[in-house]
Amino acid sequence: MERSVEPVTLINPFEVPANADEDFIARWEKARDFLREQPGYVETRLHRSLRPDARFRFVNIALWDSPQAFQQAMAQPQFREGSAMPYPANPALYAVVRR
Amino acid sequence: MERSVEPVTLINPFEVPANADEDFIARWEKARDFLREQPGYVETRLHRSLRPDARFRFVNIALWDSPQAFQQAMAQPQFREGSAMPYPANPALYAVVRR
Secondary structure: OOOOOOOEEEEEEEOOOOOOHHHHHHHHHHHHHHHOOOOOEEEEEEEEEOOOOOOOOEEEEEEEOOHHHHHHHHOOHHHHHHOOOOOOEOOEEEEEEEO | OOOOOOOEEEEEEEOOOOOOHHHHHHHHHHHHHHHOOOOOEEEEEEEEEOOOOOOOOEEEEEEEOOHHHHHHHHOOHHHHHHOOOOOOEOOEEEEEEEO
């Protein structure tokens, strides 16, 4: 499999209602524990908004070696079955275009 | 002014229609050029989605020394007048809570 010259960035903003922080984090940690064992995983950081009323209460920002590595990890049956997330998510892969 | 122990993260997902990339980037660069001269600015990275049909075509991720520094930069009349952005944005400040 070809690898990108530099990692791709997964950005995933989540809409999580008030009082659901603990439930969300528990589910996110379970998904993270699986994903970080997959080929091509580099790192991840879960961000929580300073204000509790932000539209996107949590945003996950992760690095993967390539789009293919991320897609393959997402496609694992073990992940799909174990990571049901009842909160609206907007995952997409990104590249840095300006600094 | 007190400073946070570590920087805060601004995450700003933008909805930008097809064929508006150039216009968006030109406006974003103008805003960046102003903001990076302001007290408390650390760095910024503009991310563009690999797929052109992502809900959020661009996501800006910046670091600021403190929430106060960011709010003060946003409140500058020169910024408010010069940075009209016709694309829906969702800016909020975040802290890293899990890795």
